[in-house]
Amino acid sequence: MIPASQPSQRPPDAKLLIIDKYGRLTHMPRTSFDNFLRPGDLVVANDATALPASLQGVHSDTGCPVEVRLAGRRSLDEMRDFTAIIFGAGDFHSRTEDRPSPPRLKPGDRLTLGPLSATIERLLDHARLVYLRLDGPADAIWAGLARHGRPIQYAYVPVPLEIWDGWSPLAGRPVAFEPPSAGFALDWRTLEGIRSRGAAFATLTHTAGISSTGDLELDRKLPFDEPYRISKSTGSAVARTRAHGGRIIAIGTTVVRALEHAASQDGRVHAGDGLATQLIGPGSQLRIVNAILTGVHEAGTSHHQLLQAFADEETLRRAQKELDAMGYRTHEYGDSVLIERKACEGAELMLPTVVSNQDGFLADSVTAPR
Amino acid sequence: MQDKSIVVPDATTEEARAAHPGGALRVAITGGTSGLGLALVREFLARGANVALVARGAERVDRVVQEHPGAHGIVADVSAKDDIYPIAVQIAGELGGLDVLINNASDLGPAPLALLGDTDCLDFERAFATNVLGPFRLTKALLGALTASARENGAAVVLNISSDAAINAYPGWGAYGTSKAALLHLTRIWNEELASEGVRFVSVDPGDMDTPMHALAVPDGNPAALKRPETAAREVADAITATIARCIPTGATEGDRR
Numbered sequence: 001m002i003p004a005s006q007p008s009q010r011p012p013d014a015k016l017l018i019i020d021k022y023g024r025l026t027h028m029p030r031t032s033f034d035n036f037l038r039p040g041d042l043v044v045a046n047d048a049t050a051l052p053a054s055l056q057g058v059h060s061d062t063g064c065p066v067e068v069r070l071a072g073r074r075s076l077d078e079m080r081d082f083t084a085i086i087f088g089a090g091d092f093h094s095r096t097e098d099r100p101s102p103p104r105l106k107p108g109d110r111l112t113l114g115p116l117s118a119t120i121e122r123l124l125d126h127a128r129l130v131y132l133r134l135d136g137p138a139d140a141i142w143a144g145l146a147r148h149g150r151p152i153q154y155a156y157v158p159v160p161l162e163i164w165d166g167w168s169p170l171a172g173r174p175v176a177f178e179p180p181s182a183g184f185a186l187d188w189r190t191l192e193g194i195r196s197r198g199a200a201f202a203t204l205t206h207t208a209g210i211s212s213t214g215d216l217e218l219d220r221k222l223p224f225d226e227p228y229r230i231s232k233s234t235g236s237a238v239a240r241t242r243a244h245g246g247r248i249i250a251i252g253t254t255v256v257r258a259l260e261h262a263a264s265q266d267g268r269v270h271a272g273d274g275l276a277t278q279l280i281g282p283g284s285q286l287r288i289v290n291a292i293l294t295g296v297h298e299a300g301t302s303h304h305q306l307l308q309a310f311a312d313e314e315t316l317r318r319a320q321k322e323l324d325a326m327g328y329r330t331h332e333y334g335d336s337v338l339i340e341r342k343a344c345e346g347a348e349l350m351l352p353t354v355v356s357n358q359d360g361f362l363a364d365s366v367t368a369p370r
Numbered sequence: 371m372q373d374k375s376i377v378v379p380d381a382t383t384e385e386a387r388a389a390h391p392g393g394a395l396r397v398a399i400t401g402g403t404s405g406l407g408l409a410l411v412r413e414f415l416a417r418g419a420n421v422a423l424v425a426r427g428a429e430r431v432d433r434v435v436q437e438h439p440g441a442h443g444i445v446a447d448v449s450a451k452d453d454i455y456p457i458a459v460q461i462a463g464e465l466g467g468l469d470v471l472i473n474n475a476s477d478l479g480p481a482p483l484a485l486l487g488d489t490d491c492l493d494f495e496r497a498f499a500t501n502v503l504g505p506f507r508l509t510k511a512l513l514g515a516l517t518a519s520a521r522e523n524g525a526a527v528v529l530n531i532s533s534d535a536a537i538n539a540y541p542g543w544g545a546y547g548t549s550k551a552a553l554l555h556l557t558r559i560w561n562e563e564l565a566s567e568g569v570r571f572v573s574v575d576p577g578d579m580d581t582p583m584h585a586l587a588v589p590d591g592n593p594a595a596l597k598r599p600e601t602a603a604r605e606v607a608d609a610i611t612a613t614i615a616r617c618i619p620t621g622a623t624e625g626d627r628r
Contacts, residue, residue, distance in 0.1 A: 047518045051459065077466060139442050142463045146456035163455035164511075172515040173467055174459045188513075188563070195566065203518055231522040 001296060001324055003156040004334035007165040009184035015328055015335040021343045023315040025322055030185055030336050033293065039198030040246035042237055046180035046254045047203035049171030052149025052163055053178075053210075056091070057113030064103040065089040068113060068132070069152050069177070071210045072224040075273065076175050079138040081121070083224060085128050085213050092153040092160075096214025101127055114148030116141065126218050152178055152210060156331060166332075176208035181332030182252030182294045199249075200241070202234040206254040206276065211303070222302050226276045228258035235262075235271035238288065247290035249338075253306050256280060259288045282308040291340040296323055296330045310339040395419040395614075396465035396519070400448050400508070401475030403430040405581030406531065409603035410472060411441060417607060422461050424448060424475070448475050448504035449496065458511035468515040469523065470610055473505035473530045473553075479545025481586045486544035494545045501549035505530055506556060513569070520568030525614045529606065530557045532573040546587075570613050576602035 014030035028035065037043070053070040067090065072083030088100035104127075109120040111132070122131040134141050151161040166179035169187045194201050206228040213219050238259065241248060250256045257276040262269045264278065267287050279302075280286075286309050297303045299320065307316060319337065328335040397414045401407040402423025414421050415438055422442040425431050435443035442464040446453040462468055477500035480493040509516075509528055516526040535543045536550035554573050561571035578584060580596040 047514055049514070051463065079463075139460075139464055142460045143444070146459040146463075163459065167455065167458075167511065168514070170514045170517065172518040173462050175463075188567075191567070202521065205518075233522050 001298075001328050001330045004329035004331050005157055007157055007159065007161055007333050009165075009168060009333065010187060011333075014185070015326065017319060017322060017326075017328065017335075017337045019311055019315060019319050019337065019339045021340040023311065023318070023342065025319060027322075027326060031190075033185060033190065033336075033338070034193035034197050034199075036291070036338060037194060037197040037199040037249070038247070040241065040244050041197075041199040041249060042241040042246055043194050043199060043201050043249045043251060044234065044238070044255050044259065045170060045183050045186060045201070045203050045251035046176075046206045046208065046258075047170055047172040048176040048180060048205045048207060048254075049168065049174050050151060050166050050176045050179045050208070051174040052145050052151055054092075054150045054152045055113040055116065055145075055148060056150075057111050057116075059103050059105070060110040060112055062103045066102050066111065067091060067099075068111060068118070069210060071177050071213075073175075073207060073227065074275075075227045076173070076205060076207060076229055078227075079134075079141050081131065081133050083124065084130055084132050085210065085218070086130060087128065087214070092155060093158070095155045096212055099214055105130060114144065116144035116148060126215070126221075128213065128215060129218060129221075154212065154331075157333065170203070172203070173205055175205065176254075177210050178208055179332065180206065180208045180252045180254045182255075182292075182336070184332065185293060185336055186251065199246075200237060202237040204231070204234050204255060204258050205229045206258045208252075208254045211301070219301075223257070223276075226254070226257065227273065228254075228261070228276055229273050230258065230262055230269060230271050232271040235269050238269045242288075247340075248288055249291045249293065250289045251293050253292070253294060253303055256286070256289050256292055256306060256309075260284075260286060263288045279305075280309050281305045282313070284309040286310070286341055289341070291338060293336055293338045295332055295336060296328050296334050298330065307339060310341050312342060315342070395469050396422075396467055397470040397472065398422045398424065398461045398465065398468055398512075399472045399474055400424045400504070403427065403434050405583060406576055406579060406599045406602055406606075407472075407474045408434065409599035410474060410606060411438060413600070413603040413607045415441060417611075419470075420465050422465055424457055424461075448473075448508060449477065449499035451503075451507065454504075454507040454511055457508060458515075461512065462515045467519055468512055469519045469526050469614075471509060471512055471516065471528045472606070472610075473508065473528070475504065476501055476531065476583060477546075477549075478583055478587055479543075479549070482589070483542040483546075483587055484544075485542060489545055497545040497549045498552070501546070502552045502556065505553060509560065513564075516569050517564070517567045523614075524568065526569045527572060527610050527613050528557075528560065528569065529572045529574060529610055530554075531606075532557075532575045534575055534577075536575070543587075572609060572613055574606050574609055576606065 016030040018026045055068040059066050067087040069085045070082045071085050086102040088102045111118045117135045118132045120130050121133050151166050153161045168183045207226050209223045261276040397419045399410050402411045403425040411423050424444045426447045428445045431443040431445050435441050444460045446457045477497045479497040480489050519526040532554050533550045535547035536554040557571045557573040577597045579599045580593040
């Protein structure tokens with residue numbers, strides 16, 4: 001697979017690999033995503049976008065340059081206190097793995113970050129991970145982030161990202177730390193396509209966290225706890241869809257985490273605020289989400305682990321070979337996969353054939369009556 | 371699923387919002403430090419809305435915020451492309467989303483007014499940058515927040531301030547009139563395209579008001595004969611609350627009158 005190095009959200013040639021509930025694989029242009037939908041389905045996306053969470057600055061005690069990456073918050077409305085990763089000198093041009101450590105930090109240390117300033121409140125059992133407090137009123141913090149902050153980015157995209165590179169057409173509140181990039185696949189035309197299939201569309205707000213810290217030990221702590229909010233209208237849309245036997249299609253892992261967490265008490269998605277803390281992986285029983293549209297990511301990440309709740313290891317391995325063979329592009333500006341939750345254990349069909357004829361694919365779902 | 375902890379969803383925010391329909395409206399107003407814009411800031415604050423205002427002058431923004439506690443001030447230029455996303459980050463961030471966007475900031479073009487043949491191209495471009503491109507870019511950047519509001523509450527509104535010069539060909543008003551005509555048509559097409567998403571686009575001609583812009587255009591006019599911006603602001607706010615309340619299907623042009 002090839003890392004997507006151009007920050008283009010919807011390249012016209014974007015590819016989509018569909019893994020259906022029997023493990024069958026189908027390739028199609030991503031713009032034909034709505035072929036997968038049936039009347040009565042509900043597509044749920046994350047309407048959060050990333051705040052410009054990378055802040056260049058100086059560690060006041062030592063005068064050493066640092067880069068602060070805001071990485072976590074306690075609630076959607078929290079604007080002062082953040083979990084943050086701190087790097088030494090440098091920026092996204094170096095791979096995070098190669099970034100120097102920050103100077104030795106201790107509680108009470110001051111950081112000057114352009115027009116903003118912050119105090120390290122606590123160290124969080126890793127040399128790079130701290131809890132910090134930004135100074136000043138919330139509006140001044142917003143203005144400072146909007147003017148001085150840069151989007152968090154990684155070395156595989158060589159050009160500096162602008163805010164709009166990660167701001168999808170449907171992006172609403174800038175409360176996440178990295179853009180929920182599965183949503184890059186959606187634009188206003190796609191929404192028309194979803195409706196024309198007789199499917200519905202809803203959103204929730206989830207503060208997608210950072211995907212990599214550059215440190216294996218720290219990466220193992222990902223994802224951090226992520227606050228989310230589900231509106232009453234989205235809660236009702238999920239309930240309605242399930243009552244009528246429709247499928248819930250999540251756009252991205254953040255939507256899976258929020259919906260499954262909100263339903264963890266009694267199997268119903270409760271509207272309101274929550275903190276997604278659960279780990280979703282091979283052993284997880286998904287109660288709400290029937291399928292996920294997501295980016296192409298390497299094995300070993302927490303993202304990849306979540307996909308194992310949808311498909312078994314063998315199917316994912318087979319899919320991986322297909323992605324490699326067909327030159328799918330990885331990372332947030334890359335191509336996409338859509339994975340339907342596997343049919344219940346035992347009743348599983350293993351069909352290793354790759355269906356390339358779009359019309360013949362998924363006869364039970366695509367040709368459902370309109 | 372291994373739950374490290376379960377947080378009981380907190381419904382208080384939702385309930386508070388539902389209990390005060392319109393009371394907690396999140397409203398953003400461009401050109402909010404003088405004329406109609408400032409009157410709109412005051413009108414919506416008086417109606418209990420959460421208001422963000424955008425204007426170029428830092429001192430004026432600070433003054434309005436100091437005089438109107440609770441208002442969120444954003445210093446930026448809507449005609450500048452690079453300012454749009456910083457504005458959108460601050461609006462959607464500070465208000466926690468957006469229900470109403472009022473594209474009020476306007477540029478007259480050449481001042482004093484000039485015949486088209488005498489109009490400096492830079493003046494013409496500036497009028498379009500402020501009156502057409504700025505509202506297009508800002509609306510586009512905030513469309514996600516507006517449609518999220520519409521899905522949640524039933525309707526969101528973008529209100530673009532128009533003028534009778536958008537309809538009538540007044541000699542001397544070429545840059546302003548053509549840009550406002552473009553804005554009016556932009557409003558109509560947005561409204562057609564986004565009705566299905568629940569976002570209503572409304573164009574309002576507030577009439578001739580006693581504002582700094584009018585004084586610039588008609589220096590020897592009689593202010594006493596002009597409409598007070600407070601009156602126009604009340605009418606604009608009424609149009610918005612009525613649109614939200616009734617979810618009027620045809621959003622374009624609420625009263626094209628002189």
